[in-house]
Amino acid sequence: MAPLRSWLDVDHKSHFSLHNIPFGIISTATDAEPHPAVAIGTHALDLQIFTRENGFASLSVIQPHQSVFLQSTLNAFAGLGRPMHSVVREYLQSVLLANGPFPDILERNEALRQTSLIPLQHCKMHLPMQIGDYTDFYAGLHHAYNVGTLFRGPQNALQPNYKHLPVGYHGRASSVVVSGTPIRRPNGQILPNPTAESKEPILSPSRKxxxxxxxxxxxxxxxxLGEPVRISDAPEHLFGVVLMNDWSARDVQAWEYVPLGPFxxxxxxxxxSPWIVLFDALEPYASRGLQNDATVLPYLDEHDRKSHYTINLSVTLTTSSGSTSTITSTSATNxxxxxxxxxxxxxxxxxPFNVGDLMGSGTISGVSKAEKGCLLEQTENGKVDIELEGDDKRKFLADGDTVTIVGVCGGEEGALVGFGECSGRIEPAVELDYS
Amino acid sequence: MAPLRSWLDVDHKSHFSLHNIPFGIISTATDAEPHPAVAIGTHALDLQIFTRENGFASLSVIQPHQSVFLQSTLNAFAGLGRPMHSVVREYLQSVLLANGPFPDILERNEALRQTSLIPLQHCKMHLPMQIGDYTDFYAGLHHAYNVGTLFRGPQNALQPNYKHLPVGYHGRASSVVVSGTPIRRPNGQILPNPTAESKEPILSPSRKxxxxxxxxxxxxxxxxLGEPVRISDAPEHLFGVVLMNDWSARDVQAWEYVPLGPFxxxxxxxxxSPWIVLFDALEPYASRGLQNDATVLPYLDEHDRKSHYTINLSVTLTTSSGSTSTITSTSATNxxxxxxxxxxxxxxxxxPFNVGDLMGSGTISGVSKAEKGCLLEQTENGKVDIELEGDDKRKFLADGDTVTIVGVCGGEEGALVGFGECSGRIEPAVELDYS
Known part of the structure; x- marks a missing residue:
């Protein structure tokens, strides 16, 4: 199938091809209140303006629900359900399609094009959803194996429960931030000499x-509450996918995490990342994940359904001197x-779940060193350096480092389904004075 | 000091004396939308009606903010800050005080008394706050010691970090429910024979x-984000206290919790419990908690301030046959x-924190068996029975059991500051069919 082509100029390497149509929350110079948009090429289509100017005139089914595009988050739109997401996404594709069925809506509507198509560089991105609860899983098998090997050796790398259930823990919803938000190095309790007999912690900026x-x-x-979601029903509960960087202070974690987990x-x-890629857009890249050599219980049995996605993931580290190195390349099928x-x-x-709740996959690592999804694995908990461009090296992150995750499906130019990027720069720790 | 006396008839054993004035969210036959109230004796004072009928006429400082009493949660009122909570609580005490300064507001206002004072048994209670994030700590030293002893023996009962930091984990905000909500026994993965070599889980209603x-x-x-709250500033961030029952499935926990904690x-x-007791009301009962024989780091040093409260806590278990046994009596100073x-x-x-975030103390146990705050401790993880009234016994909860926590400060009749109760009845597990 040839790539869909838009009347709008979309670079053939854009993550936001007509095949994608991810949803996000923007604010602009003319409207500083956060509101919904979709991304297409180098532009955002402002859905608040589009709605107010009758852009959905040819989609009667959405008309009773159009107020969802006047909200400051995507929760209300998400809450309309998967069938409505499909209809809206396909309609917007039709509106943007070259020689499409609805040229009068936008293509030939010069006034609406001028006001509703906003260059991405003029958009400030916001958290796309109001997140009620955030859960982080640990489903990256190679990551769990590598980390387990570091701390317990290869024979006991995986805990007995690991292959029977997706191990997870409750995370902190309030600390989920949108790409571009600076990340301050945390202070925390650490052991200055973890191998010493004495376990006297100090308060210090994380060194790991x-x-x-x-x-x-x-x-x-x-x-x-009290209502399990059957695995066959689960897909209709899932809105879309983003890239995530679960920043971690390994020295704080080592001291605090027994017995109740990371905190x-x-x-x-x-x-x-700010743009939520809907599952409909990911469907052409559906694949199987890693083979589980344990037999899972029936409530987890997907009957070999393809419920993973071939998303090519990479991580770059840009130092404060400006040199950029790719430190990881792997696939979301891991x-x-x-x-x-x-x-x-x-x-x-x-x-119970609410609309807007977020689940993280856990760290995604492949088998080889270049595919490891965190520095703990890559540097063997700080034992070896990773080499960066410009003769630089790291064991863990330095102040001023910017880490950027990129994810994209497909290799066909003009038809990419990408996530854009998820980026954050490390700022120095708060100076604490408790004297 | 003699107890404050209200013109309203308040039983001298009431938890909701004039010294208390706890805040909650009610709905009633005449207004099914949840809205704020305070409890006094056997009545709720409906703050929405009180506000609309100009009850705050003699408190000018609240007038620009009166819409906080027209909300469905207490978040907006809480967000006004501790000084405003004090002023409002003291004003309501004055309005309710016998021979008080404002008799025309309510005491002599027959019409407002009729509409705004609602018997508690006619009030449906709701979650008092919209909870953004919920964190559960593990600060009950005796509980941690007892549980650690069960699993690792007395020598290694407490982890090395235990006395240096309040160990905690992120909980699930969406599953926090108000007292009276039935609790369904969870299904989950458990090991049918935990001591066996083979670690093959089954899906089963929790047996523990x-x-x-x-x-x-x-x-x-x-x-x-990035802004530590200094311990000297922390009290002004804290709104009030409730009783909490953190229901736990011990068999599910044993299998799932390594390495990322309870899930x-x-x-x-x-x-x-539905009524939030403000810190002002608890202040007369301030005391020290357990002595910490470790020296905490300066950011945790309270300089011997009294920041615990002498709250007498008890737990009763009522079986489906109707017999009630007290299974725990202890103090919140533990x-x-x-x-x-x-x-x-x-x-x-x-x-970062938002208004409405909730922190749990962790299980509160005293030293003796009768003071242990969970069945895991009392029955030594199911090894011994606890005896109940009516020749009954338990290792863990049975379907149909109702567990009720009660908490109250002070012994002086007419001046009690209590929490009412936090109660829940166990319903049978959902029958799962994955065939």
């Missing part, structure tokens, strides 16, 4: 600040459990 | 359903860390 390459998935359908080592910031499995597990005991 | 006797504390002042074992329901310490620790790395 790390990244975690992840995907995030937003929920679009609520489920009530301050994670809750100082989790970055997500997951043992899928988002539908995560949701089915999360709700099997009756945990 | 437990309670956790806790306090919850709501936050009333936001703090931004589905906790997120099927956490009950809180905590090693205070809420200000928890907030200072939670934010030291920059974790």
């Amino acid at each position: 600040l790390d990244i975690e390459l992840e995907l995030g998935c937003f929920v679009c359908k609520p489920s009530a 301050n080592s994670k809750n100082f910031g989790t970055s997500i 997951l043992l459990f899928s988002f539908p499995q995560m949701l089915a597990h999360h709700t099997v005991g009756g945990c | 359903l437990d309670i956790e006797l806790e306090l919850g504390c709501f936050v009333c002042k936001p703090s931004a 589905n074992s906790k997120n099927f329901g956490t009950s809180i 905590l090693l860390f205070s809420f200000p310490q928890m907030l200072a620790h939670h934010t030291v790395g920059g974790c």
Whole structure:
């Protein structure tokens, strides 16, 4: 199939081809209140303006619900459900399609084109959803194996539960921020000499600040307390996907995490990319994840359904001197459990979900060193350096480093379905004075 | 000081004496929309009606903010800050005081008395706050010691970090429910024979359903990403206290919690009492908590300030046959860390807070068996029975059991500051069919 072509000039390498149509929340010089948009090429189509100027005139089914495009988050739109997302996305594709069925809506409507198509560089991006609860899983098998090997050796790398359930923990929703938000190095309790007999902590800026390459998935359908979501129903509960960097302070984590799990080592910031790529757009890239050599219980059995996606992921590190190095390249298929499995597990005991709840995949790593999704793995917990461009090197992140995750599906020019980027720059720790 | 006396008939054993004035969210036969109230004796004073009928006429400072009493949660009122909470509470005390300064507001205003004073049994209680994030700590020293002893023996009962920081984990905000909400026994992955070599889980209703006797504390002042709250500033961030039952599935927990902490074992329901007791009301009962024999770092040092409260706590279990047994009686002073310490620790790395965020204390246990705040401790993880009234016994909760936590400060009749109760009845697990 030839790529769909828009009457709007869309670069053939754009992540935001006509095949994508991701949804986000923008503000602009003319409207500083956050409001919905879709991305197409180098532009945002401002859905608030588009709605007010009757852009949905040829889509009667959305008309009773148009106020969803006048909100400051995508929760209301998400809450309309997967069938409506499909209809709206396909309609917007039709409106933007060269020689499409609705040329009068936008292509030949010079006034609306002028006001509603806004260059992306003039858009400020906001968190796309109001996030009620955020859960982070640990479904990256190679990551779990590598980290387990570092701390317990290869024989005991994976815990007995690992292949039977998607291990996860509750994260901090309030610290999820949109790409571009600076990340301050956290202060926290660390052991200055972890191998010493004496366990006397100090308060210090983290010395082991790390990244975690992840995907995030937003929920679009609520489920009530006491109501499990069956795995066959799970896809209709899932809205779309973003890139995620679950920044981690490894020294804080090592000291705090027994017995109740990560806490301050994670809750100082989790970055997500601003454009939510809908599952409809990802569907052509559906694939299987990693083979699970354990037999999962029936409530997690997907019957070999393709519920992972071939998303090519990379991570770059740009130092304060400006040199940029690719530190990871891998694929989102390196997951043992899928988002539908995560949701089915999360709700099997009756945990309720709200529209806008977020699930993280866990760190995604491949097998080889160049595919490892965090520095803990790459540097063997700070034992070896990674080499950067410009004769630089790192064990963990330095102040001023900018880390950028990029993710894209497909290699066909003109038909890419990409996420744009998820980026954050490390700022120095707050100077604390408790004297 | 003699107890304050109201012109309204308030039983001398009421938890809601004139010394208390706790805030909650009610709905009534005449107004089914949730809205704010305070409790006094056996009545709720409906603050929406009180506000609309000019009840705050003699408190000019609240007048620009009166819309906070027309909301469906207390978040807006909480967000006004501690000084305003004090002023409003004291004004309402004055309005309700016998021979008080404002008899025309309510006492002599027959029409407003009729409409705004509603018997508590005619009020449906709702969650008092919209909870953004919920964090559960583990500050009950005796509980942590007892549980650690069960699993690792007395020598290694407490982890090395335990006395240096308030250990905590992120909980699930969506599963926090108001007292009276039925709790469905969760299904989950458990090991049918945990001591066997083979680690093959099954999906089953939890066989080790437990309670956790806790306090919850709501936050009333936001703090931004990257902004630590100093411990000396922490009290002004804290709104008030509720009773909490952090229902726990011990068999699910044992299998899932390594390495990232409790997850589905906790997120099927956490009950809180409906009336938030403000810190001003608790202040006469301020005391010290447990002595910490470790020297905490300066950011956690309260300089011996009294930041715990002498709250007498008890737990009863009522079986489906109707017999009620007291299974725990203890004091809220059995905590090693205070809420200000928890907030200072939670934010030291920059974790942001929103108004309405909730912190749980962790299970509160005393030293003796009768003071243990969960069944895991009392029955030594199901090894021994606890005896109930009516020749009944339990290792863990049975379907149909109702567990009720009660908490009250003070012994002086007519001046009690109590929480009412936090109650929940266990319903049978959902029958799952994955065939």
